Amino acid sequence: MDASSGIPIERTARPYLIGIVLALILTAIPFWLVYDGALPRETLLMVIATFAVVQIFVHLRFFLHIDFSTTPRENLIALAFAAVLICIMVGGSLWIMFDLYHRMMV
Amino acid sequence: MDLFGRLTIESLPFYSAIAASGAAVTVLGALAVVGAITYFGAWRMVLTEWVSSVDHKKIGIMYIMLALVMLVRGFVDAAMMRSQQAIAYNSEGYLPPGHFDQIFSSHGTIMIFFMAMPFLAGLANLIVPQQIGSRDVAFPFMNSISLWLTTAGAGLMLLSLVVGKFSTAGWTAYPPYSGVQFTPGVGVDYWLWMVFIAGFGSTMTGINFLVTIIKCRAPGMTMFRLPLFTWTIFVTSLLMIFAFPALTVACATLILDRNFDFHFFTNAMGGNMMNYINLFWLWGHPEVYILILPAFGVFSEVVAVFSQKRLFGYVSLVCATVAIGLLSFTVWLHHFFTMGSSARVNSFFGTMTTIISVPTGVKVFDWLLTMYRGRIIFKPPMLFTIGFLVTFVIGGLSGVLLALPPIDYMMHNTTFLVAHFHNMIIPGVLFGYLAGYMFWFPKAFGFKLNERWGTYAFWCWIIGFYVAFMPLYVLGLLGMPRRMEHYEIAAWQPHLIVAWVGAFIILLGMACLAVQLIVSIRERNEALDLTGDPWNGRSLEWATSSPAAPYNFAVLPQVEGRDAWWDMKARGVAYQRPDKYEDIIMPKNTYVGAVIGGAGFVFGFAMIWWMWWLAALALLVIFVAVVIRASDDDSDYVMPASEVKKIEDARFAELAKAPRNEMADDPGYAGDPVPEAT
């Protein structure tokens, strides 16, 4: 974010190049492992989830340029709040719906 | 291609006298408005100064006008239900079941989406920018879109009386009943589209006010110097931004089910009906806090001003507000304890529900302690506040009872529940908004509302409330389910007759409000607010003139403490005239917001009636309007310093006519503002 104009400035292509390389690697590995099918299902799911979370951070850092120094504090707080709420809402919903499924076959 | 989709002559309400009368009233009402504007030759003014306005104060007034009209409309539903239930013991009453079902559905939908939401948006719009020392909200144009999208939803609601029927699925529209297999026809589709469209308006309002409060405060106005009303709007905005997405998903998926043969909530083919309920209440619970928090904010402002004492426990009030906001996302299952969850799930949500009552309790004590050793002035806003403090607590107690799953198993869907939530909404939400309406009316229009009629209105409302709803608690304990069109249990009827009397008393209360408005307008020159500070107020909105100039503050205030205006008066720096004025940049009026709202209305109508060509056309209009606006780099104008000076000089001339504080006429008034001993 540029202080004088309020409009973000991206001087070099470097973060995007790092980002795309990392993202491609973090995509190719889970795709390959699933295609290969050698690992057991639970392990594969864990791997997919972990790589997805890491890739999200890669996108946030290298494409959206979110960091603790230049990003305005309110944007970071909004992101953190959204993340917490999403965990509560999705986690709570899955808990409720799977609990209902076990009890009511719904 | 069928030009009219599923719209036919049979869609007109000639199948019943009641439906036809409802339609007639709606159509005549619309014609009366158009006729009145034409009669007074006011089209130019209405269009150029109101419809195209992006001024938050005007938008606020229009929101409140919408809310008051819909309050009357929603009350008619209530009166009809009370009358039906009072007579329908072993009898069909006068309302056939299908009609009764439409009425309870529209009553809830109107009161929540088109009365309470616009009312709070209106109060926030009118007051928050002034309270934080700002010239406008962060996004004046988006503000206009929000207003007109909400109005589009309300328009669809009113239209459902005239063309087609409304939903019979309640204000919550649970599947499978609300699915196309069990309720084909346009009713549920009306509900879905009006809620969906109005919901976008609300999300945008939330974004607008969150950015405004965080980014547009006057110098020195730190977050912990914000007035409590602004704090509550801040948390409310957060809730609006994060809760409405759940409603959007619930509505969108039900729309897909009903119109495009999807299977989200169907009985067969892999639907999951409980998912709707889960999604709906993920929104629905934060929604009730969206409604109540601004009312709490109003009470905080009113109790301090009319106790002539600083608000007690500012920090605890702020923390309680934030806590309520956060906790509101953790309790939603309590709306469906009885629908099959295990004890573990039920007890978690029951515990969280019990916990969420605590911060509200903190607030009640803070308000009481503000009144303690205050010098109370019993004007109508304060009457509503005291009425709230006594009555709301009863509803809170019934809420804590219902929070316990075993008790809820017996009370769920009885009139006990109906009594509980009306006990929260009427003394809580409505009294708060009415208090805000009477408190801030002079700021909006430059003259005060008649206090005698305001007092009558208060007594009718509070007595009417008790008479109408206490019997419903008893009936719930006697086992009466909600939404009953007729019944065969004799023991219930006396209570329902008493409830009907209560509804009649509330009708008197509504009439008093109407009379109050008429009398106040007629006698406005005797109740002029010449200083802008008719109540010896504490926060910055009282620093501006009444009504405020378009730019609110010619010179942005420098804030040095809480109760910023009180502080300025105490330090002797209130009403200072600067040596010279600056040019002020203001946003231009624009019709694009109203065009988007109008096209939204047409889009909703077209989707309901399956007129796909019209829906596509309406979307195109919205797209073009957005692109035109998004390419407009010239949306501001400069108000020259000379014009600012003219407005300010007129303001100070008025001030000179009324140097004394206008509250000084009141016998409870204790004298000129002095700083409190700390």
Added chain:
Amino acid sequence: MTLEAMTVSPRDAEKYEEKEFGFWLYLMSDAVIFALLFATYLVMVGNTAGGPTGKELFSLERAAAETLVLLLSSTTFGFAAVALSAGDRSKVLMWLAITVLLGACFIFLEIGEFCGMIQEGAGPERSGFLSAFFTLVGTHGLHVSVGLLWICVMIGQVFFKGLTAPVASRLMRLGLFWHFLDIIWVVIFSVVYLPGVL
């Protein structure tokens, strides 16, 4: 003129910051919409009603192609942002156009997938699982389509108005939108396609 060299009044700078923050909040609300669509999908993934499952329908190759195309489009948009900061109008137009092409490829692939499934009798009306799939992936595709329209509008604005401050501010918000959609896609292939074929 480079972004740094532009003179922007303090009031306008404040306005651009406010717009960026407001748009970020909108993206957070959109994130909640997608999160709830994901939750709905996970609840309904087994509700195949005797119809086809993900294993029978999903193609890893197509998902990989869609991912590649979308990731590249994020990068090319980034290059447009760099050209914007440098004040190079023709490069901005070029990279935006390439981004549109890549985005259009994505939509083309996705429409192909949807049409293929519908023709096989595996449309959204077949089962709860398929309703959830089409809605989740389709909502993302709808957002991408709107984004493509927006990029086209911005190409027009850059062409006719040049790289002014308001245009730059709008481009950066578009960038936020475009990168956000890429993040949603990462979650889509991680929750829908990859587990779907296991």
